[in-house]
Amino acid sequence: MSINTTPISPGRALDALRTGFAAQAAGEMTVCWMLHGRPGIGKTEIVQQLATETGATLFDLRLTTIEPQDLRGLPFYDHDARRTVWYPPEDLPDDPATPAILFLDELTAAAPALQPTVYGLLQERRVGQHALPACTFIVAAGNTVEDGAIAYEMGTALSDRLVHLSLRAEATDWIESYAVPQGVHPAVTAFIRTRPDLLDTSENALRKGQMIACTPRSWARVSTLMNAVPDKALRDVLIAGTLGEAVAAEFILIAEDIAATVQATAMLGADGKERLEMYPASLHGLTALVYALVTLADKRTIGGVIEIMAEIRKLSELSRNAAFAALPLGELTTYGFELLIDKALAEGLQEAFRASAAYADYAAEREAAGLA
Known part of the structure; x- marks a missing residue:
């Protein structure tokens, strides 16, 4: 499936993320972002640079190395309440006073079983009962099959939750x-x-x-x-x-x-x-x-x-x-x-x-x- 948007340089992509981060901090919009680009083009460096500039805490999740339960957390039985509750994972932001960037790297290479869990993060900004703080800025990144990388086609249910930026190297x-x-x-x-x-x-x-x-x-x-x-x-x-x-x-x-x-x-x-x-x-x-x-x-x-x-x-x-x-x-x-x-x-x-x-x-x- 082709990425039918205007290709931009990594520098322009960083400008777009800067604008999005500032707009979210001002309460003007809250959207999730997706960086598409060939391996080695600098997607990770863009997000790291944004975190450095803004002073935000970076939570870097490599989705190829985790399972759905790693995002959901671990269950335990609350005998007093007589119900199962969940310990939230430490890999997700939870401090409402500290700006954070949640980087979902290698999204297109993540196992299909993990994608429904990611849907909740992108659309509802929560996993189970764990809601992300309002100061969390979400960016995903990935390659395509055409790049020669391991990748799954992104379904419309996932792609519709994102603003897509297609990166092209420019000298x-x-x-x-x-x-x-x-x-x-x-x-x-x-x-x-x-x-x-x-x-x-x-x-x-x-x-x-x-x-x-x-x-x-x-x-x-x-x-x-x-x-x-x-x-x-x-x-x-x-x-x-x-x-x-x-x-x-x-x-x-x-x-x-x-x-x-x-x-x-x-x-x-x-x-x-x-x-x-x-x-x-x-x-x-x-x-x-x-x-x-x-x-x-x-x-x-x-x-x-x-x-x-x-x-x-x-x-x-x-x-x-x-x-x-x-x-x-x-x-x-x-x-x-x-x-x-x-x-x-x-x-x-x-x-x-x-x-x-x-x-x-x-x-x-x-x-x-x-x-x-």
């Missing part, structure tokens, strides 16, 4: 909403910016009968490998086991070029003339430098980061290396400043821009060109 959204904020290795971020088609290769891998595919989750794992495994030969094998041999070979070549040319930390401690010789003269290298600078920016370094970022646009004039003339230096500088300003606003570092002569010069140049 720009992943870079700006996840990779940069999470400090993903600059080689990974730079590679995806220049090869956005390789962010998610699940469909192509399924068509070819290949087990390994690239997903946003697997690229995040590659970032971890880049930072954690110093032995290059071993690291290359592990990357191939994460991305597949063909994509890994392409990525490793680019990563080697970046490793040989990107010296972001050293550049922050270098003077102007010495620093000028340290700029990488390839698109991959400069792109990785931009991401590395944004990652390194903090209260101590942001002044130097702004200077280097502003200098990128002038490399074809300042450097004797003719390769810079063929690179989109202005575009990279603008993109880098957009990312850096977003981080500065999020972390309270914006005053550094007001105090920076390099940024004032860059802003004046853009204004004179009618780009401000």
